[in-house]
Amino acid sequence: MEKVEITITISKDVAVTISSGEGKQKPVQELTQPDQGIERLVPKEKSGPDEQTKADRSNRAGKKMMPFWVRREARIQLRMMAAELGTTQQDLMIQALNAFFQKRGKPPIA
Structure with a gap:
């Protein structure tokens, strides 16, 4: 056989x-x-140097996920802006949350 x-x-x-x-x-x-x-x-070989495995997510230590609902168009726009700016959607949302905190007189702790 x-x-x-x-x-x-x-x-x-x-x-x-x-x-x-x-x-x-x-x-x-x-x-x-x-x-x-x-x-x-x-x-398997990784497709890119920025790709992380579950074992290599030390940047998530001490953090909690905050899911929320947005319109489809907003999600697409955020994805496009991240690509245009050469960054991640995660980083853009952190910047936005920190700007919101600062506008309200709170420290940028996101």
Whole structure:
């Protein structure tokens, strides 16, 4: 029997390749045992230097997410402005929140 190889993408950064072995058919139970049929569990190459993995999000320490609803057009406009300014939507929202605080006589702590 020929060697069968299956690659499963777990996330955009991690893929697992499972192999049926070297010409031998293995039952599924054997393939799920450690180091039997799993050839590699390695991160894929990142598409860009600014992309972060979940493990590398130290900039989020001590912070909380604040979701809110906006019109579709506002979301698109924010995305376009971030691209035009060469920054992120996150940074633009931090600037806007700090400006709002300062306008109301509060410290810019966002």
